Amino acid sequence: MRVCTSCRRLLPTDRSRCPADGGAGADVAVLPPGTLLDAYRIDGLLGEGGMGFVYSAVHEVLERRCAIKMLRPELSQHDQILTRFLNEAKAVNLINHDNIVNVYSYGDWGPGSAYFVMEYLQGETLEDLMLRQVPMPLPLLLHVFGQIAKALSAAHAKRIVHRDLKPGNVYVVAREDNPHFVKLLDFGIAQLRGAGAVQHTMAGSVLGTPQYMSPEQIGGGSVDARTDVWAMGVMMYRAATGRAPFEGEEFVELADQILHRSPPPPHQIAPVAMELSRLIEHCLTRQLDQRCQSIDQLIAGIRRVKREAGLEDDTILGVAEVAPPERGLQPSVKPARSHTLRYALISAALAALAMFAYTMHARPSAPRPPIDGRPPTGPTPVTDVTIEALVAAGDTARARARAEQALRDAVGSPTLQQQGVAVDALGATRMVAGAPLLYAALAGSPEVRVKAAHALGELALPDAAPKLRAALAASGDRLKVELAAVLFKLGDKDARAILTRATEEPALRLTAAAALADAGDDAGRPALVDALEGPPGRESWRRAAHALVKLGDAGTRKRLEAELALPDAARVVGAAAILAEAGDAKAREQLARAAADPGFARPGEASVALARLGDRRALDWVDRGLASADADERRQALEVCALVTSGIAPHRAAIAKLATDADLRVRMTAEAVLLGL
Numbered sequence: 001m002r003v004c005t006s007c008r009r010l011l012p013t014d015r016s017r018c019p020a021d022g023g024a025g026a027d028v029a030v031l032p033p034g035t036l037l038d039a040y041r042i043d044g045l046l047g048e049g050g051m052g053f054v055y056s057a058v059h060e061v062l063e064r065r066c067a068i069k070m071l072r073p074e075l076s077q078h079d080q081i082l083t084r085f086l087n088e089a090k091a092v093n094l095i096n097h098d099n100i101v102n103v104y105s106y107g108d109w110g111p112g113s114a115y116f117v118m119e120y121l122q123g124e125t126l127e128d129l130m131l132r133q134v135p136m137p138l139p140l141l142l143h144v145f146g147q148i149a150k151a152l153s154a155a156h157a158k159r160i161v162h163r164d165l166k167p168g169n170v171y172v173v174a175r176e177d178n179p180h181f182v183k184l185l186d187f188g189i190a191q192l193r194g195a196g197a198v199q200h201t202m203a204g205s206v207l208g209t210p211q212y213m214s215p216e217q218i219g220g221g222s223v224d225a226r227t228d229v230w231a232m233g234v235m236m237y238r239a240a241t242g243r244a245p246f247e248g249e250e251f252v253e254l255a256d257q258i259l260h261r262s263p264p265p266p267h268q269i270a271p272v273a274m275e276l277s278r279l280i281e282h283c284l285t286r287q288l289d290q291r292c293q294s295i296d297q298l299i300a301g302i303r304r305v306k307r308e309a310g311l312e313d314d315t316i317l318g319v320a321e322v323a324p325p326e327r328g329l330q331p332s333v334k335p336a337r338s339h340t341l342r343y344a345l346i347s348a349a350l351a352a353l354a355m356f357a358y359t360m361h362a363r364p365s366a367p368r369p370p371i372d373g374r375p376p377t378g379p380t381p382v383t384d385v386t387i388e389a390l391v392a393a394g395d396t397a398r399a400r401a402r403a404e405q406a407l408r409d410a411v412g413s414p415t416l417q418q419q420g421v422a423v424d425a426l427g428a429t430r431m432v433a434g435a436p437l438l439y440a441a442l443a444g445s446p447e448v449r450v451k452a453a454h455a456l457g458e459l460a461l462p463d464a465a466p467k468l469r470a471a472l473a474a475s476g477d478r479l480k481v482e483l484a485a486v487l488f489k490l491g492d493k494d495a496r497a498i499l500t501r502a503t504e505e506p507a508l509r510l511t512a513a514a515a516l517a518d519a520g521d522d523a524g525r526p527a528l529v530d531a532l533e534g535p536p537g538r539e540s541w542r543r544a545a546h547a548l549v550k551l552g553d554a555g556t557r558k559r560l561e562a563e564l565a566l567p568d569a570a571r572v573v574g575a576a577a578i579l580a581e582a583g584d585a586k587a588r589e590q591l592a593r594a595a596a597d598p599g600f601a602r603p604g605e606a607s608v609a610l611a612r613l614g615d616r617r618a619l620d621w622v623d624r625g626l627a628s629a630d631a632d633e634r635r636q637a638l639e640v641c642a643l644v645t646s647g648i649a650p651h652r653a654a655i656a657k658l659a660t661d662a663d664l665r666v667r668m669t670a671e672a673v674l675l676g677l
Helices: 079-095 126-132 138-157 225-241 251-260 274-283 295-309 348-362 387-392 396-411 416-429 432-441 446-459 464-473 477-489 495-502 509-518 525-531 539-550 554-563 569-581 585-596 603-612 616-626 631-643 649-658 664-676
Strands: 002-004 025-027 040-048 052-059 065-071 103-108 114-119 123-125 170-175 178-184
Touching: 040 065, 065 079, 079 103, 079 114, 079 138, 123 126, 126 170, 126 225, 138 170, 138 178, 138 225, 138 295, 225 274, 225 295, 274 295, 387 396, 387 649, 387 664, 396 416, 396 432, 396 664, 416 432, 416 446, 416 631, 416 664, 432 446, 432 464, 432 664, 446 464, 446 477, 464 477, 477 495, 477 509, 495 509, 509 525, 509 539, 525 539, 539 554, 539 569, 554 569, 569 585, 569 603, 585 603, 585 616, 603 616, 603 631, 616 631, 616 649, 631 649, 631 664, 649 664
Parallel strands: none
Antiparallel strands: 002 025, 040 052, 052 065, 065 114, 103 114, 123 170, 170 178
16 A cells, blocks of 8 residues: 555555655555545554455544545556455445445546545444353343344345354444443345345365354355354354354364264253354354345244243343443553443343353352362362352362362363363462363363463463473464463473464464563564554554563553553553563552542553562452452452452452352452462
């Protein structure tokens, strides 16, 4: 792409000078802020993918904020790809549905600059929501997937099949009357069959995201609306159980599962309503003629589940869930949380569902063989006395053994949700006593394996490296980089070769570069500098900033210092934590003030940041956090107790009480903290 150095207009790639003012053109990989694209001024990059970039922009005259999706210049030379890009804009406008993102216009600013303008969304992806709500409460699941189904029904009525349904292509935004309003995105590989369609799919081509692809897509066969039904089934299975129905590190392994293996029924994995479990299974039937035949049939099935659960639309809109974090069209960073804008439970039906889910989790499980081949440490815990009662009686040994057994059962559970939350808890609390459970988790799914590896990296135990090397040898390329990052942190110099190669891979370069920088190696500096050009405050931006500060980059320090003055509490805490870790006394004091300020929106995050520095002032907030109505704050208070020396003993009764908390993440974090008794 080429931009005029004088007026900052985007120029056709075949022009060396601007036709408006004669200014010289400069080649750029990403449009810089201030670039003029027709009537729009670029504000910044929201995200990028294999096909192109998404920018935040403002109309110069109307001052309307929008998002601009631009095809990569090198791809715009390929007719098939350009047609697919045009089809995305055309499909959206043919459907014209409230639950599908609006596209305002399409442009082609000369060779190498095809783009379209769409509405700017503030919220989060369904992927983010599913990671926060594990498993997703039934009312919220029905509300969200009911809207997705309506959008697809409108698309199918126009003979348009999406073909790339996945949680990352669904956006959840807050509307005045609906905190979880759905917007369906990315019709880039949609199959248009109606009037005005441009057919471009080659016979036998495989298009889509592997985990959500139907058997007919995997096999390169013909595709119709039932492919979208299958993808809905995959997403609903994951939302309802906390576990994907098909998993595999490599495409071949994943394809084999989709083509030949049936996942367990959802109700066998988690406490899922039987009617919903049957509906999901019907969507995931391999034989096309036996699968749920249309999205309209799926909508009818969702209505049946509502009736069985006694839920009405008004009840569902009262789901006890905070409105989605306000983010740009691509996920960025969680903003300051309001403690007043919460949606309360308004129905006894919801309470009954929550109690049912809790009862199912709390029900004593049948004994299972230890996952790591060793018996549990400590005495076998009894099942008729709660941890809270044991702690109250002063029997800390049995309370600790009971907590360890609960975590061991979770790590060995067939449910990905249980495994992941348990490993998250062990990693957050950094309890050395939890190391055997983390070693066991290295044999788990790819996602759990990465979490366990990073948790072991924080513990820095001398016997961790051999186990991590064994896990690395059994992993695919993506996991190899994650595990090599931990090994390099532990002093394994052989891991450097894997990391330096990965700095050339777009999807892996930030992970590799950050790991190198953590050890003072600046081989990945270009990747870090590139990441810092993205929107400030995003997770990738913070990771790059943290790594560059480790390398002594003064410019990055100044940018972080500027973040400290922002009104966004999340960005303030993120920047202060990085600077304080680097020895900035003023940033540490700002964290302490934030943790002590009752009006600050993120006291828990500030306290955890202090605790990770070993600052005992983090404990000043703990009593308030342990008693908070906010599950995140209860969990953060538990982390502080674990991270600060002598933080557990004064609060052991409150910690033990939270071992029976209704929130799974809080409950398991409390169990992890109790390993330190």
